[in-house]
Every structure is written in C-alpha cells, then in structure tokens.
Amino acid sequence: KMGNAESNAYRNHLSRFLPEEQSDIDEVFDTLSGSSGSAAAKNGKATKKTVTLGALQAAYTREPLPEQMTIRLYNGMKSIDLTGKSSGLSEQIAKEQFVIFMSNLLKGNADEKITIIMRMISTTEGPVKGKQIQEFTEDLIMSVVHVLSYRKELKGWDLENTRDSGSGIKALASQLLSELKLADGAKPVGPQLLEMNFDQSVIEDWVYRVPQISTFLSVVIRQGLHVLHSLSDQAKDIVNLVPGCKGIKGRGLVSLFDIPSIIYINSHLPAELQHKWRLLFSSRLHGESFSQLCGHIVNKGPCIVILKDLDGYIFGGFASHSWEVKPQFQGDNRCFLFSVFPSLAVYTYTGYNDHYMYLNHGQQTMPNGLGMGGQHDYFGLWIDSDYGKGHSRAKPRCTTYNSPQLSAKENFTLDSMEVWAVGDLPESAETKGKKSILDVDPEAQALLEMTGKSRQSEGLREPIEDDD
Template identity: 55%
Template structure:
C-alpha cells in the first residue's frame, strides 16, 4: 500500500503510493535547478522557480502562499523556522499532508500558508486566506478550461460569488467567546492549531479546494481528482449564449448539497430569458422531469431557490420529501433543510378557484417559504420568524417581490427520458399546450398508445 508515515523515525515518510511518489519526485526535479545526483546534497527551488513553473495557472498571492507553506515546514532533525528555499523533503511533506493527510496535518499546512511565524494567527488572516483560496479555485479551473460549460460573470475584480462563498466557509469556523464581541473585533481573535483543525473538519470544502489548487495548478495526472461532484457538467439545448443566474462559486456551493448521485450534470429545463415569462411554459417544461434545482433573482439582486427531490406534478396536494431544501446564494450563501414539522415540501397547481395557483416550497397556502405566482413575475417569501418546513428566513429582499429571471435545472435524467425523446407526440413538442390540457382536466388520449420501444 506504499509508504507509511512514522511518528518515531528521524525522517518523514511520504504517504504517496510508489507511482505517485515518482510523479512528485519528477515535479520536484523540474522545479529545482538540476536533477539530484547521488553524490550531492538534496536540491531545492526558489519562489522565482515556482512562479516560472506555474505561470498564470494560479494567482500570484496563492503561489506565494504555497511557497511559504512549503519552506516553513519543520523537518525532523533540522533547524526550526523557514528555510531560504524548498527542499525535496519539504516539498514531499507539504503535498503529502495536503493531499493525503489528516485534519491535523492539513491544519499545520494551512497555518504555514497563512503565516510563516510560529503561534496562532488572527481571524482576519484566516478570512483573507479563505478569499484567496476560493478565488484560486475559480481562477485555475477557468485557466485549465475545466468549468464544464459554466462561465464566469464578467466585470472588474474577482467574481462576487468568491467573497460570498469565502464568507460562508469562514463562518464555519468556531471562535470561542467571539459571539460576545462586535463584528470587527471578532476578526482580531487568535486562531490556534486546534481552531484551524476543527475548521477543516467542519468545512470539508477547505481541504477540497486546496486539493484542486494543487492538482490543477501543478497538473498531477497520477493523483486523480474527480471534478464532476464539484462542478457539474452544464447542458443547455439552445445554441445561443446563455449566462446563468449562478456564477461558478454559487454552482459549486449548491451542487455540494445535492444528493451525491445528482451532482454530475445539470440540464436546463426552463429559463425566463429563453422561454419567456409564462407560467404555462414553466409547468410544461419542469413536470415529470425528475429532481430539479429552482433559481430566482429578484429585482433587488437577491438570488435564492430550492431543490425539488422529486418530479414536479400539477396537482392540488403537497408533494416531495424531506430531501428537499431551500437555499440562498446572494447576498449570503446558506442552505435550509427539512425541520420535520410538516410535509409541505413542494406545491404546483394551476386552474383552481379555491386554493392558490402557483409554485411553492415550504410553509403553507398563502404563506410559503418560496412562492412563484401564476401571475408570472410575482412571488413571496414569508417567514415570521422562520418557514415552518425548512426553518428558512425571508429569502428575498422584500417579502412580496417581483423578479425578471428564473431558471429550473434538472439534476438527473428523468425516468425513461431517452426513450421518451424518440417517442414524443406533437403535444409533447409544445410544453405550453400540454400544460394547458392538464390544467383544464382534458386527458391526453394518445398517452400510452404510441409505438412501444423496440427493445420491448
């Protein structure tokens, strides 16, 4: 199973498999001035060499953090404190701790990347490190052209979602006693190794993002990294350019909370930009399509939505199960899961006179945690103080809001979807017509009479 790390031996032992260690050694040889000879002392490399090797794959501030983290690691039997350059053993130890290590080993590396000095670091230093880390993930995935169909929001400076996701990750850190201090003073609190280790355990994305930075920055093919659960493949039927409501950090955040088997591919079902402001179109395009992610952006810039764990159906009863949740991505990122108080997870209705017509998630009639009215472009998010189903606060800027942008993404193949594409009727081509028939209670008599699949 490869080398194992010894606590008592005088030398550090790598946790990499032999073929992985060979790749690490080759990378070090490329970084150092020349290959190591048996009769010489171990070679080392400088910050300049690291910057030259990585080029523009990572932001300069992250390259410096990586270098400082490497050269600040104390080796068994060697002098304490940062070295003038990075040795082979420091390089291997750094990558071993970061990619294969425990929370304790990862926290050691993070502390060194934040500050080369011994002892605790300030909370504000951790906050800045988190922003650099999230920004580096978006940067390197974009540089390596591995955003899987998603696009960055255009504009000066880092994408807005970078700071929002960084703030969410930073909020996972528990600073004991800081709740009694005003916000700015909390950032002056000391964070020791125990705090950082607990943070790495609480926020798994910290370690995942560090792995992405190293894997995609250095390009290490033998150390496999599956990006599919991190960034889902985006599929849009239309040929025209389409920019989603979500930026890359927001996609990563929402996707991480989906069931594991549904994190690999998002397929656009409905967009108000592409399909118009029509509730009938919405119903026709999202029903019977399997689990979906619903997104809204209100006129005040708040972005929020919900995950529907089951296919939407037009009917006067609540539907769904406790895997459903509500979420927000702007101005802050948060996920709100089922409380078990009731089963009002999903609701979709149209054409009724005595009960509400529209799409809702959580709460109760006329008081939903998230509601899109049949009069498309209007909705509400009510919570005084919290939504009973999801314990979510008010998601929109205003309780009764108006919106211009709405999207619904399927996150798994609908049952029989491939065969259905081959056997679609004329009505199925027009979702609005199909939805209108369902609304007025007219059955589709040709349903079930189409040609049977060949394999049956």
C-alpha cells in the same frame, strides 16, 4: 543526512503514494528544481536539489495560479520542519518537504494539515486574525475558480456564461468563515470575527468540519501545480466539484449562478445527482409565462429553481422529485431552499412539516403557482401563476426549512428565473416530458379550443436536448 527516525517518517509519507504517483511528484519536483540543479552540475558540485520561491513563481504565477496563492503554497512547504529546529527553516524547499507537503495536504487528516494551513494563512507563529483567515479563504476560492478555468475543467460552465465570480468568491468565503467555532461553541460574526484572534486548535476544528477547505487545497495543488491531477485516486468530491453543464452553450445566456455558488449548492445535492445540471427553463429564453415554466419543468426529475428579484437578490430551491401539477404538497426531506446573493447559504428541512414543494395551475379553489416550504400564503419561496409576482413570507423563519426571508421585500417582483434538472433524466421523462401543460390540464386545452387557438403551443415546445 537525515537521522533514522526522520527518514522512517519520510518513508511513511512516501508510502502513501502509489509508485506512479511518486514518479509524478518526482517529475514535478525535478522540473521545478531543474535550474538550480543544472547550474550546480556545471560547477562540478553535486548539490542537493531544492526549489525556490522564484522557481515556483516562474512556473505557476498568473497562469495557472494567482501570485498570492503561489506564495502561500511556498510558505506551506517551507513550514515543514525536517530537523526539529524550526528557527532555522531554509528559504529553499527540499525534496522531503515537497513530498511531506503533498502527503499531508492530499492524504492527511486535519491534524496533519493544520500546521501547513496555519503557515499558509500567516507566516508568523501563534494565533491568526479572522481577517487573515478571510484573506486566505478568498484567495483559495479565487484560485480554484482561476485554475479550473485555466485548465478547462469547468465542464461546460465558463466565466462568460455565469454571473461574475467576484461577489460569489466573497459570499462563499463568508459562508465558510461563519463555521468558525470558538472553544465555548460560540460563532463570532461580522467585524467581531475579522478582529478576533484564533488559535490553531480552533482552525483545526474548522478544517475538520468544513470539507471545502481540504477539497479546494487539493484542487489547487493537483490542478495548479499539475501534480497527481490525472491519476485514479481522485476523490469523488473533486470529480463532482463542478457538475457538467448542458443546455446553455451557444444561447448567449448568462446564468444567475456564479462558479462558487454552483460548487457550493452542488455539494448539498444527493451524491447521485452531482455530476450534471441541464437547463430546462430560462425566462430570458422561454419567455415570462407560467404555462411555459410548467411545460418545461414537469416530469423532468429533480430540479434546481433559481430566481432574481428586481432588487437583485438571488435565491431558490432544490426539488428532490419531478414537479407534478397537483393540489397536494410533494417532494421529500432532501429538498432545500438557498440564497446566492447577497449571501450564500443553504437551508435544509426542519422536520416540522412535509410542505417541501408544491405546483398547481388552473384550479379555482387552491392557490396556483410554484411554492417551497411553509404553507399556503406563507411560503418560504412562492412564484405566483400570475407570472412575475412572488413572496418569501418567513417571519421569523420558514417552518419547513428554517430559512429567513430570501427576497429583498416580502412580496417581490421577478426579474428572471432559471430551472436546472440535476442528475440523469429519469426513465419516465422521455415519454412524459413530451407532454405540456395542455396535456396535463384538459381545462386549459378545452379553453384554447373554444378560442380557436388549438394546440398552438406545439410550436413552442423544444426537442429534449441530447447530451452533447
């Protein structure tokens, strides 16, 4: 029997859960320990119920969780020391360990999570190698993608309509690992990081500063173990982890985004825009034309632009305001540039200038095209109105966003491009959205009429898609 101090500590853990949450945890534990409990009952012994690794694997492995993750969760549960004698940790998980595991990982601070996370990274005590942290992080991200897909919680995205998640998992893991900071403030990189030993305090600091680790663990526990997954305390960071996806269904399109990059980029958007993305333009659907691009994205509210160059690099930017065709810079300091492949990163504003976003068309004196960051002829990201050409001239860094060159070559050729509206459609867009570049630019209209092609683009316009 537990001593008083221990049972008080256990009661404190229990008290973090509402009564209905407690009964949810009880139910999952009873189901998992059921086999061992019933066998004991037959023998007439009232043994204490416990959960074995075998029971966890039988319940969760392959579907909904990759096996490696089930083992890591088990190691985390097993590491909870109820007696203070860590040497004698049992192979079986007691109810108290199960509850404290849930309490620390779902409700605890970095300090409470850290010993469990250390044991999930490595079963041996002491410092862990960078390579082990990398494997843990990749397993964690893979499990999030896997379990959300299995539970049908990807909200309109799926593994068929997005880029292969394999490279996205590795890219997001390296991005999160790049935040590991040694006691002296240095951030190790590359092979050096993988070989280096990290002690618990460094990893605790990392978990504290990198919210994704806790969020992903929470998703894996709630959706993987199917405990507390439908209850009201789900934090906003989980609810909007993946934005709802509109406008891609049934169109046979595979997005340039993969699931991990959607999760990462979405987390950098203003909170009120994280719940929904809606496809406005895809060069594969709407054709390779700058007029088409403008016609589909003007006055549609904040947007994400993503493109792929012929070398396979994938990158883009978030525009915080509706795009407007005009010869001035627009937007505000919430705009950012990002890279998805070969590496995943977000580059936010520096305060150096306000050249956030620019869109111009049909002017003789000013550059015509779509640009973000930097200055004319030296944009962090530029797509020329002569569709198909672009540049990312950021040597050594873009002045507005501190981004490096995003494309493989400074002057690139566009392979494909998508624009996603994020958040709810702005009020004004319902009326304005029906305008095309022809309405915005009377010159283009006059030119078309002269050549006898009056308003033919009417047929190309698509109705604004209702939310399904």
